[in-house]
Amino acid sequence: MIASLSSEWLKIRTTRTIFWLLLALCAVVTLFVVAGILTNNKADLTGSDNQAGAMGIGILAAVIALIMGLIVSTGEYRHGTITPTLLTTPSRPLVVVSKGIAAMLLGVALVALAEVFVIAELAAFLPIRGIGFALQGGDVARVLARTLACAAIWGALGSSLGLALRNQIGTVVGCFAWLFFAEPIVQGILNSHAIHSHAGRFLPLAATIGVFADTTGHDANRLSHLGGVFILSGWLALATVAALLLLGRRDVS
Amino acid sequence: MRANSGQATILGQRYKELERPFCQVGAVLEASGFHPGRKARNHLRVLARAGRAPETRVDEVLKIVGLEGAAKKRVGAYSLGMRQRLALASALLGDPGVLILDEPANGLDPEGIRWLRDLLRSLAAEGRAVLISSHVLAEVEQTVDEVVIINKGKFVAHGSVESLTRSVEGRVRVRSPQAAKLRKQLVKAGLKIDVDGDALLVAGGPSSQIGEIAAKSQVVLHELTPITTQLEDVFFALTTDGEK
Structure with a gap:
């Protein structure tokens, strides 16, 4: 397990894709934080709670982890590296699990990096507007825990979906089309007065919002933080089973 | 698969x-x-x-x-x-x-x-x-050292390169200005003949036998060359036989 995991981690680190995605993550995080500091009202930037809210941009790391999970797994088929991978690690469940854990670790690392950037930028730019840096451990831990959970699960989800679906461009485009186009529509239909099922909250993006977003009051269309983690883990389990079944049927040639 | x-x-x-x-x-x-x-x-x-x-x-x-x-x-x-x-x-x-x-x-x-x-x-x-x-x-x-011949997914033969090439009948390349006369004599001696341009490819006997037949028949020879059997010949001989 350690050998396979270490190999998967090295795979992630040794292509230029991760470098460009890291660069994009840092650039977008910087842009959002600096723009937020410069444009928001002073009152919205004062206090630990408000400043921890700025750390929410770290959720972008989950998107990067998802992309990276998808690219690394589908890349195995695209470049034919699945053959040496299965020759060195003939246990296919071990390959699926190792890739999933490596993608989870990547998600965690990306969130850590993004949040360090956010905190450093808050510390550097808030005084320019005459606002004191007031972040406190409790608020940081709250945002960090939610963001880490989302990024870890999304990374592993990307990895398993990639192994199951194989086609790189199709899988990446399909995932984004689902998350940012199809799911909001499906959610809207399920939550509409005509159906009124609240089942939309169990969809992947809705469950992620449940994990990540601050809950104020009862919202029947939104899961609790723990409920969101549970449902997202269910989606991950489903994708992992699909990857195990479909990879198990593949011939090495 | x-x-x-x-x-x-x-x-x-x-x-x-x-x-x-x-x-x-x-x-x-x-x-x-x-x-x-x-x-x-x-x-x-x-x-x-x-x-x-x-x-x-x-x-x-x-x-x-x-x-x-x-x-x-x-x-x-x-x-x-x-x-x-x-x-x-x-x-x-x-x-x-x-x-x-x-x-x-x-x-x-x-x-x-x-x-x-x-x-x-x-x-x-x-x-x-x-x-x-x-x-x-x-x-x-x-x-x-050793060869396994597989044709259309089925095992055909296994052995050393030497034993496999030995197993396939060698041929001798013969050229003569009296090819028709020589051919008649070779067939009479029970040898198998193929034609390759102006040469005869003779199977079923060594070059010494062919030379003796030519001498007895007073046929002039321009070439008498034993053809070394290649693995490729073995492959075609074995797989073609199987398909017949």
Whole structure:
């Protein structure tokens, strides 16, 4: 397990894709934080709670982890590296699990990096507007825990979906089309007065919002933080089973 | 592709049941299993880690296959021959006792083919089993000790190169200005004749017998050359017979 995991981690680190995605993550995080500091009202930037809210941009790391999970797994088929991978690690469940854990670790690392950037930028730019840096451990831990959970699960989800679906461009485009186009529509239909099922909250993006977003009051269309983690883990389990079944049927040639 | 029945074993076990398969069996199944954006050395490090082979072997095998100077190049910039060498380096990484190579000479230049032949012979001389799958029979003939002939997925023959070439009847190339007369005499002696341009290809007897028949018949010969049986001739003889 350690050998396979270490190999998967090295795979992630040794292509230029991760470098460009890291660069994009840092650039977008910087842009959002600096723009937020410069444009928001002073009152919205004062206090630990408000400043921890700025750390929410770290959720972008989950998107990067998802992309990276998808690219690394589908890349195995695209470049034919699945053959040496299965020759060195003939246990296919071990390959699926190792890739999933490596993608989870990547998600965690990306969130850590993004949040360090956010905190450093808050510390550097808030005084320019005459606002004191007031972040406190409790608020940081709250945002960090939610963001880490989302990024870890999304990374592993990307990895398993990639192994199951194989086609790189199709899988990446399909995932984004689902998350940012199809799911909001499906959610809207399920939550509409005509159906009124609240089942939309169990969809992947809705469950992620449940994990990540601050809950104020009862919202029947939104899961609790723990409920969101549970449902997202269910989606991950489903994708992992699909990857195990479909990879198990593949011939090495 | 799925087996209709049976199972393949190596060292008495199925591949996935071997304790450290990568260090017991080195395989090159295709020369395209590389991420083009990854450096060759990193490609081997990835495999070494997963296969539990020491990472110190990475530089050793790069040297063996002559890629030490290109180790830090991305594989996308490699030629087909360099990829073939890198694939061979991957197979050697675990220092295995058994090597399984599918068309290992693919993409190599003549110098590279000779280098590969010498390398495979030296690996076999170290006591390793080297199994090569190839359609380039002329190259196979120069490299291997034993041959297994498979046609359309079915076993046809197995033996040393020498025993297989001996098993197929040799032919003699004969040219004569009196070809028609000679042909008549050879057929009378029970020999089989094919025509190749202005020459006769005679099977069923050695060149000495053909020479004697020509002398007795007072036929002038311009050529009397025994044709060495190649592995390719053996393949066609065995597979064509089977199809008839």
